[in-house]
Amino acid sequence: MRKYLTVFTVSWQNGFVYRLNFLLWRLRSVIVIITVYYFWDAVFRNGGVIFGYTRDKILTYVFLTLILRSLILGQRSMDAAGEISDGRLSNYLLKPLNYHFYWFTRDLADKLLNMAFSVIEIILLYFILQPPVFLQTNIFILIYFLLTVILAVILNYLLGNASSYFSFWTPGNAWGFWFLYLVFQDFLGGVAFPLDIFPKAAYGLIMLLPFPYLLYYPANIYLGKISGADIFQGFIIMLFWIGIIIWLLRQEWRWGLKNYQAEGR
Amino acid sequence: MALIEVKYLSKYYQVHQKEPGLTGSIRSLFHRKYYDVKAVDGVSFTIDEGELVGFIGPNGAGKTTTLKTLSGLLYPTGGEVSVLGYIPWKRQPEFQKQFALVMGQKNQLWWDLPAIESFILNKEIYEVPKEKYETTLNELAELLDVKDLLKVQVRKLSLGERMKMELIAALIHSPKVLFLDEPTIGLDVVAQKKMRDFIKVYNQKYRSTIILTSHYMDDVKELCKRVIIIDHGKVLFDGLLEDIVRKYADHKNITVILDRELDRRQIEHLETLGGVREFIYPKLILQVPRENSNRVASKLLQSYPVADLNIEESEIEDIIREVFTGKDMA
Numbered sequence: 001m002r003k004y005l006t007v008f009t010v011s012w013q014n015g016f017v018y019r020l021n022f023l024l025w026r027l028r029s030v031i032v033i034i035t036v037y038y039f040w041d042a043v044f045r046n047g048g049v050i051f052g053y054t055r056d057k058i059l060t061y062v063f064l065t066l067i068l069r070s071l072i073l074g075q076r077s078m079d080a081a082g083e084i085s086d087g088r089l090s091n092y093l094l095k096p097l098n099y100h101f102y103w104f105t106r107d108l109a110d111k112l113l114n115m116a117f118s119v120i121e122i123i124l125l126y127f128i129l130q131p132p133v134f135l136q137t138n139i140f141i142l143i144y145f146l147l148t149v150i151l152a153v154i155l156n157y158l159l160g161n162a163s164s165y166f167s168f169w170t171p172g173n174a175w176g177f178w179f180l181y182l183v184f185q186d187f188l189g190g191v192a193f194p195l196d197i198f199p200k201a202a203y204g205l206i207m208l209l210p211f212p213y214l215l216y217y218p219a220n221i222y223l224g225k226i227s228g229a230d231i232f233q234g235f236i237i238m239l240f241w242i243g244i245i246i247w248l249l250r251q252e253w254r255w256g257l258k259n260y261q262a263e264g265r
Numbered sequence: 266m267a268l269i270e271v272k273y274l275s276k277y278y279q280v281h282q283k284e285p286g287l288t289g290s291i292r293s294l295f296h297r298k299y300y301d302v303k304a305v306d307g308v309s310f311t312i313d314e315g316e317l318v319g320f321i322g323p324n325g326a327g328k329t330t331t332l333k334t335l336s337g338l339l340y341p342t343g344g345e346v347s348v349l350g351y352i353p354w355k356r357q358p359e360f361q362k363q364f365a366l367v368m369g370q371k372n373q374l375w376w377d378l379p380a381i382e383s384f385i386l387n388k389e390i391y392e393v394p395k396e397k398y399e400t401t402l403n404e405l406a407e408l409l410d411v412k413d414l415l416k417v418q419v420r421k422l423s424l425g426e427r428m429k430m431e432l433i434a435a436l437i438h439s440p441k442v443l444f445l446d447e448p449t450i451g452l453d454v455v456a457q458k459k460m461r462d463f464i465k466v467y468n469q470k471y472r473s474t475i476i477l478t479s480h481y482m483d484d485v486k487e488l489c490k491r492v493i494i495i496d497h498g499k500v501l502f503d504g505l506l507e508d509i510v511r512k513y514a515d516h517k518n519i520t521v522i523l524d525r526e527l528d529r530r531q532i533e534h535l536e537t538l539g540g541v542r543e544f545i546y547p548k549l550i551l552q553v554p555r556e557n558s559n560r561v562a563s564k565l566l567q568s569y570p571v572a573d574l575n576i577e578e579s580e581i582e583d584i585i586r587e588v589f590t591g592k593d594m595a
Contacts, residue, residue: 006389010375010382017377090338091373094366096358097390261278262338 011109077103081174084167168256190216210241269312274344306498319489365440369447380430391438425456524570
């Protein structure tokens with residue numbers, strides 16, 4: 001699929017145009033890492049185990065989720081909502097191009113660009129902060145971890161676009177859905193804190209939703225905190241949600257286009 | 266063979282109406298009044314290969330909606346459309362590779378990158394072979410005289426230059442059918458002229474079928490033999506441009522330059538000769554029925570102090586205006 005490869009390279013070129021923007025964005029992520037690191041470092045100053053996490057594991061969780069965030073949650077496809085609202089979508093509809101793949105490719109380009117930089121930053125920070133990190137050595141866990149990361153990238157893309165496509169009915173209002181989705185990411189996805197600090201019953205319910213599989217689940221697979229039947233259950237739930245949301249997206253796309261008025265053109 | 270066939274096409278939009286002011290806004294949160302706008306209402310026409318047809322009508326007449334439906338952006342409310350044998354709104358890639366829609370007011374180029382990057386992207390999207398791409402790009406850039414601008418950031422280009430780049434981007438896959446919606450809008454007179462020349466050459470050289478909409482009658486006069494006039498979603502006229510003139514311009518204008526001021530009797534007598542369209546000494550323009558024009562002209566020469574006299578067909582703009590102001594055309 002050469003056309004998507006070209007979309008990928010053009011995306012990168014576009015990213016490089018705003019060098020200062022990009023640099024500041026990276027600076028922001030470094031500051032976040034340092035702040036969060038010192039916060040948890042202070043909590044565990046006296047050692048011990050809190051919420052089932054030792055100092056090593058919580059610091060690893062923090063570091064890991066910060067890397068995973070740029071890979072899994074970073075996305076540009078929220079722009080799709082704007083394109084649908086103001087009629088720019090027409091440009092794509094005229095061409096032999098799959099709009100979903102187009103944005104997935106652009107997301108991927110964005111993610112990998114950010115990822116490349118965050119790896120460099122993490123290595124630098126590792127030498128500066130010298131945190132005690134937990135290194136997973138079980139090769140099977142590492143492979144499964146990689147698989148969950150890939151699925152999480154797909155899941156996040158689908159959820160984001162399902163939010164964007166509401167623009168077909170409420171042009172200009174899809175931001176509301178996006179905002180809601182970002183809140184779910186933060187509090188139910190494990191961005192703000194590990195989810196197992198919730199009470200047991202609530203935790204069980206939350207794990208049935210799609211959001212924990214964005215970040216919390218892959219991170220805990222790496223840490224080896226999820227094992228046995230829970231691994232399998234998580235995998236099934238993840239696939240289930242991916243299936244459901246693909247179905248939802250297709251419905252939205254199909255009915256949305258009937259409603260689309262190619263405005264402003 | 267008819268390349269484009271449109272039968273009883275209609276497209277209704279549902280829009281809601283908001284009462285003015287804040288109270289109106291609050292009310293419309295709970296209760297919205299909807300009504301149908303008939304943007305296109307039973308339009309039929311066919312277009313053959315290689316034709317260059319002008320689509321004219323005032324704002325909101327339904328021109329753009331028709332083009333959008335022919336491009337597959339909109340699903341029609343009713344009727345049938347076939348372009349190159351395809352149903353546009355199915356958006357099959359084989360169809361999409363053979364046509365292009367260019368809208369004067371919107372752009373597809375990547376704003377922050379040189380135009381050439383957008384061309385390369387389109388080349389891949391339309392799967393144009395490398396050699397074909399290079400010859401096409403060369404030819405188009407030559408014709409439009411933008412060879413040395415290809416590597417300049419799009420945001421740094423002038424409107425006219427950008428419009429040319431938009432055209433290249435739309436033509437890089439050598440479409441057989443081209444829909445041009447207001448391609449000259451906002452351009453200065455010189456740039457408009459260049460754009461027109463290009464469209465003319467493109468139509469002749471590549472035998473492409475073109476539908477053009479424009480507000481500027483000059484565009485239509487210079488480019489299109491055939492015009493379709495549309496208003497309120499209905500076709501008012503479909504035929505040769507010169508036929509409209511013959512059929513609807515039942516008047517001619519007689520322009521007279523006078524030698525000296527007219528007296529009162531002469532002025533009163535003017536009314537019996539024809540309609541006075543303009544009278545600012547020394548210039549007088551009379552509108553007279555086509556068949557009377559010679560008789561009135563000789564009368565003017567006989568009994569008025571005429572320095573110069575000219576009989577002209579009405580301006581196309583005037584005729585079209587007459588078409589829209591309710592003269593029954595059918």
